[in-house]
Amino acid sequence: MDIFEEIRALSEKYPDRRGALLHALYVAQKDAGWLSQEALNTVSNALNLPQATVKGVATFYSMYKHRPMGRHLIQLCTNVACMIMGAESLVDFLKGKYGVEPGGTTGDGRFSLVIMECIGACDRAPAMLVDTDFHSDLTEDNIVEIIEEYK
Amino acid sequence: MIKVTIDGREVELENPVTVLEAAKQAGVIIPTLCYFEGLTPFGGCRLCLVEVEKLPRLQTSCTIMTADGMVVRTETDQIKAARRSILEFLLINHPLDCPFCDKAGECDLQDLVALYGPEAGRFAEGKRRHPESFDDPIIVRNMERCVLCTRCVRMCDGPQGAYAISVTGRGSHSFVEPFSGGKYNCEYCGNCLTVCPVGAIMSRLHRHSYRPWFVEKEIETVCGFCGVGCSMVLQMRENSIIRAIPRAGVGFNKGLLCVRGRFGYENVESEEQLTTPLMKVDGDLKPVSWEEAITFITESLKEIKDAFGGKAIGAVASGRCTNEDNYMLQKFIRFVLGSNNIDSSARNYYAPAEAYLERIFGQGITANLISGIANSDGVFVVGGDPTAINPILGLQIRASCRGGGKIIALGAPGGLKRFVAYELMPTPYSEEIILSAIVGRLLKGKALSGENTTVEAKLRSLKIPSDEDLGMTGISSEDIVRASDDLAGMATPVVVIGPDIIQRERASKNLARIFLLSERPNYQGVMDMGCLPDFLPGGRPVELEMFRHQIEGALGLKAPQDKGLTLFEMINEAETGGLKALYVMGENPLFNIPDSAKVKKALGNLDLLVVQDVHLTETSGIADVVLPATAWPEKEGTFTNLERRVQRVRKARRGRMASYGRDDWKIIADIAERFGMTKQYLRVEDVWEEITHVSALHTGLGYEDIAEGKAVWPYCGKPLRGMEGDFSVEGLDGLPRIRGSKKPYLMIERSLYHSGTFSRRSKALLSIYPEPYLMINPLLSERLGLAEGEKARISNERGVLELKVKLNEDVSDSQVFLSNTFEGAGAMGLIGFGIDSVIGSLYIKDNTVRVEKVRV
């Protein structure tokens, strides 16, 4: 099923088309990892919602990306608890190890790094998400191990 | 009854309103920034904060509703301090580049800061940067100045219904953007510019060319682009129009304009404006004096009249000229030269459709108020996209939808795409069958009301299509049932009829209020002034002696008793040599009526072709004499819009060379005088005065009444009632044959951005829609091997054109669309026409074209 069809099908489950928008944007982002103008356009057509409205919503939420992303997305929390537990040095560590700046992507297109606000795992700080997988109690050693699982 | 005290003043309110509105009634002005009358309240800027007794915090007066016993204070020290802080926050990111900003002087932010301070901000962090965007030809976007009031978005998503812009991003990274991020690609109504309180979105047309305090005078007039007739203000400096703007509270357009009205004015300042009379000498047009030109015309017309009689002379009136102009032309041709051969391009559809409807239902059937559409619970749109042809009327249909009305379209819904409940897309030329089927079903379910038996009898003689007939239309009988039931279920239905419907339009008065879309500002006036071969001023039939004698008596002049030739009949007669002279006022027949090759041949055959126009056109290019006329903002007079409201047009500027272009009516009166017309007209008021004596419709209607907006149908005159019995309506018992064709049909694209040939001289409109293109469905383009932007050749025996292809999914794949705007590339030229035997209107015959790819 292509994205258009998939969005059409999922919109059936919502009482109105607007309600389906966030879900539809996830679907549109699934393959490429980000939302191009064409992807937004597909969402707009599939839900028969104005393009500008779709763009407004898509740019409001930080989980939607508007630039090409690496194959995997590392979302590292640096909020208070994680910061105290050393998240900031992990950022520097990743930069040294993989050459990736916050908001950037590795040269080989393997990872993108995004700094997150609290993800609700303060008791096991520092914490991060890689794609949709949750990882906690990070150190310089285990973070490499975890990341190397993602090719 | 609700009693509220605001700053010590008591107000009594029938219904709960917001505190802000109640304050206004009490004469208390509360400062606002995100509030704008007519837009949904937002409560975002917090400037309208007020103290309400018994409520703990300051409240936003634009959102809080009044309740009985409320005590409100609007200017306490606490409030002032709050406003001051809010403004300080707003200024954190505001560039304060007022000396460089076109808005300075009429900027709400500037005014508010002047009122409440602060004189300096305390933030040292530096301002957000966002470069000014010049990606769009019309709108300059400077998001550093944006205060995020969202008035523009609420305008675009609300009254305008274009949904072209949105707030993107979040927090201090929020900006207002069109989808592309650069070019707007929107309807370019500019209504967002009206509501922006600051200089964040500005018109590029007059960028840095004025300051608001440069405006020397403001002329309240009506737009000269289409039959809606929106009120607008032309702001002038010396003889130039600085801006065309709407004025809230003036006119039924309620502060809205469309792209043509707002940005199209530049064409009247075009360099190509004629400045002197021209006469053909040895095949070329050469400048001559007025005296020479008028003497020549007079002598030639005299010769022709003496040799062949008045019948050999004809005239074409203009939907772009005023009632006074058209009346004078009619008087000259009919009462001075003795010919009823007068018609206009309203013959293309407007005139016959209205005449037909009036024959069934009586005069005035199409005179309904546009503002009423928004309150109706259903609209049936047939044969055209109102949001492109008559945009402000189109907005009313969108409003009806927002209010819960059901919109049904027969044909492509165009700008109503997001608003229609559904559309019926029949195969080309089968619309009439669909309409007959719908009317048939509606009548079946309805008992005779006995109210208007003639009408009902006529409608009952309609041939109702069988299922087999329907088979060819591509519309199923279930669709018909659904549409008919929906229509029958509407309590206050509206029917909007556009130019693309086959002219034999049928509808029932008991069924609906009818609106006829009008591409020109004054088609209705052309008709009411008697610029029709069969009707005298006031819509009185020429052939009925009683009426003719009345008018002859009023004028002391005689008119011929037989009806004259229609526009198409005149073309035919010119071709065969029966018509010798044609006087064309403000019209371009060579471009605006079908089959240019035939028209060119016919006009070339005339002994005398006089063209009176603002610019040199295709037709004036082959004329014997060309007379320069004044353009719409240069003249005084009246237009009658499609709801039959008479409105004043006002002179804003004098011609580039004030002594050159002359008013159409004046030129004609001059010539008529040389034929012995004794009546003298000093001012345009004198012409109107005569009209009110001659036309029974306009009796007693003075310019003062019109200025006060009282000139709404049926004025104080006498519409013809009970005419139904006088006319038979033929052709109700047959159905058209559907002409199947493998080749696509060439249709006229009626674009929002253009208005016939008038707009091709507007820089602004051209910057949006710069060159002709052929609009085709992607399915068809695939079959033809044509991609977007490639060149296609379209041809038939009437001609060949080469055009860029533009894809559009919303058009049918058996049709291709081309505008009739650009020189050398008008759709009309390739369309063949016939004349409908029943109502004398043009019907399109053979408009198929071969479409192929141009190989390079």
Ligand code: SF4
């Ligand atoms: S010009 Fe009109 S259509 Fe375009 S963004 Fe502004 S309000 Fe919307």
Ligand code: SF4
């Ligand atoms: S562009 Fe103007 S109207 Fe739109 S949000 Fe910004 S300040 Fe308000």
Ligand code: SF4
């Ligand atoms: S709707 Fe018609 S009259 Fe109104 S502004 Fe547009 S073109 Fe002018």
Ligand code: FES
């Ligand atoms: S601060 Fe990092 S998870 Fe809560």
Ligand code: FES
């Ligand atoms: S005007 Fe009331 S909050 Fe903006």
